Amino acid sequence: MTKEPVAVTGIGQTRHAAARRDVSLPGLVREAARRALDDAGLDWPDVEAVVLGKAPDFFEGVMTPELCLADALGATGKPVLRVHTAGSVGGSTALVAASLVAARVHRTVLTVAYEKQSESNAMWALSLPVPFQPPLLAGAGGFFAPHVRAYIRRSGAPADTGALVAHKDRRNALLNPFAHLHEHDLTLEKVRSSPMLWDPIRYSETCPSSDGACAMVLTDRAGAARAPRPPAWLHGGAMRSEPTLFPGKYFVSPRAGRDCATDVYRQAGVTDPRHDIDVAELYVPFSWYEPMWLENLGFAEEGQGWRLTASGATALDGDLPVNPSGGVLSTNPIGASGMLRFAEAALQVRGLAGDHQVPGARRALGHAYGGGSQFFAMWLVGAEPPAT
C-alpha cells in the first residue's frame, strides 16, 4: 500500500519579538495554533493528534512542557507527542507529524514548535559549567566561527560574502510582518562595519534571540479537498544525524546534511536542485552558512556556494531565492526556527507568502539543522499533489 499523500492546509505563526511579555507559554503556542486552524478552516475537535517540538527543556526550565501545554493545544483525549532534536527540532517535529498522516495513523495532525527565549537563557543552558572541564571559550557564535574560517579557506570566498547574506535576509524581513527584526535603516555598509564578535563573524551576521511559535495543520487527501485555501503537498522529507565530534567530521559540509538532502531529492524526483527547486528556506543562523548549505544541499558545487550568493541568485528576485521570509537571521525562537523554515516553504508553494512571495513558486525546500551541525531535517513541498 502506498503512503497517504500529506498536505499542509493550515499555517500559523506568532508575532515574533525579543520578549512577548503579553503572553504566557500556553498563550504563545495558542496564538500560532489558532492561526493555523483558522487558515485550515478547522477547529480544535477536527485535530486528531498534536506533535510538539522545542529546544531542550532547560531553556525555559519547564520540564516536559508538552504536558502543561495540552490544554492550550486542545489535546485533551488525544495523543500528544514531543520531539527533541536540538535546533533542528522544528523541522523534525513537522516530519514526525507528517509521518502520522502518511502512515494513515491520523487524518489531521496539528504540529507546533516554540521558544520563549526571553524567559530562558540559551547561552547558560547550553554551556553549563561541568566539573573537571576547562571553561568553554565561546558561545554559539564562537563554536561556529572556526568552521566559517575553514569554509573561507577551502572555498576562497571573499570576506564580504557573509555581509551580502545578512543584508539580503534582513531586507527580506522588511516584507514579512511576522519577522522579529525590521531594520529599515540597514545598509550593506552598516553590516560590513558592524562589530566583529567572533572573527570572522560580525554582529550583523548573527541571528537574534526571539520569542515565538509556529504551527501547521497536516492532513490527508480528503482533508486537503475540504480545505478552503490551496494546500502545499509533501513531496519528500528526511532526517539524518551524526555525532558532534568524530575523526573525519566535516563541519564545513557535514555528511548527515548531504545524505539527508539526497534522500529528500530522491523521494521528490529532484535531479538538479538548482533547476528543480524554486525557493529555499534554509536554517542560516550565521550568514556564512548560506553558501555553506548551498553546497551541502547540492545547489552549488563544493567551494562555489559563495558565487551563487554573490551573483544575486539567492536574492528575492534571483533564480533561487533563499530565505525570502528573512530567515533565522531575522527571527530566531530556537525551537520554532526549523518549523518556520518548513512553514515558509509551504507558504511559498501555496502562493500565500504575501509581500515576500516568490512569483510562481511551485517547489520549495525547508531545511533545519541543530546541535553541533549534527541533526538535519528537510522537506520538499510542492503546489501539486505528489505523483502516486
Add this chain to the structure above:
Amino acid sequence: MQADPAPGSLTAPLTLSFPFTRSLGPVLGTFLTGLRERVVLGIRTPAGRVLVPPTEYDPATGAGLGETGAFVEVAPTGTVTTWAWNPAPRPGQPLAHPFAWVLVRLDGADTALLHALDAPGPHAVRTGQRVRIRWAAERTGAITDIACFIPDPAPAAPPRPAAPHPGTFPDPVTTLTAPARLDYTHTPGRAQSRHLTALARHELTGERCPACAKVLVPPRGACPTCGVATTDVVPVGPRGTVTTFCIVNIKAKDLAIDVPYVYAHILLDGADLPLHGRIDGIPHDQVRMGLRVEAVWTPGTRHPAHYRPTGEPDAPYTAYEEHL
C-alpha cells in the same frame, strides 16, 4: 537511589541553579494578584465548572477561558480530597518541618489545589478533613502567598455558589521568578578520569579505537564512529597544529580572559580529533591556520592555560585539511 561511580572515576558535586522568569498571561496573573489581596479566584468554564487554580484554556474543550470564562471568588476554606505525608522537607518547600502534601477542594470550586497542610503528624490528616488557608504575612503575588493550609475546626458551611468577581486589581502581577535548582554528583567516567588524572601531571593523553585505530582526544570512553570502547591510552602532543580558529572580541560573563583572544581547534601530534584551546604568546592577528603550538601549564592547574607558538614552520594545509 544512586549508582556507584565506576572504579577509578573522579566525582564532584554539580549544582545548577537559575532564576527562570514567567510571563503569567491574563488568567494566572489575575489568580496570583488575587492571592496577594487574600482573594482566591477560580474560573468558571462554559460548562459551569469552577477551576481552582484557574487555567487559561479549558482542559475539557480547549476553549480560551480568558475570553469565554469568568472569574469567581471561592472560599478560603475547603476539604482535603487526598494527601501524602512528607517526613523530610527539602529546601524551598512550603514548610521546614514535616507536613502533608494535600489536594484541597476549596468551597465553591470543582477542582482541587495542591498545597501543604501544617499538621502534627500523619495521624492528624485524613481525606475529607476540613482545612483553611493560612496567609503569608508578606504577599507578592505568588502561590507562596498561601503559606499553607491548617486544620479548620469549624463545621462545613452549607454549599454556596462561588461569587462572580471582576478579576481586576490595582497594580496586577504580570511575571514571576521561578528559581530552579538541580543537584548532581557528576562523574566524567573512567576514560575521561584517566585523561584528567594524566592532565594533572601535565601529560596529554588520548585513547585509541581498537576498530578504526583513531586516537580520540579527549577520550569519552567509546569511539563515536565505531561505537566500541576505547582502552589503549596513547600519549599525544604536547605539540600540535592549529587547524582553524576564531578571534573572540566579546567578553563572556564568567570568563576571566581579556578580549580579544584566540579560540582555536588544535590537532595534537598523534591525535585524530582536534581539541579546543586558547592561543597566547603571539599577537591575536598573527595566529593562522597551520600554526604550530604547544601546551603551556601554570603551576597547580589541570588543564593547559593556553597554547603558544613553538617557532616551527607552519604545517602545510594538506597535513590538517581532513580535520577541519
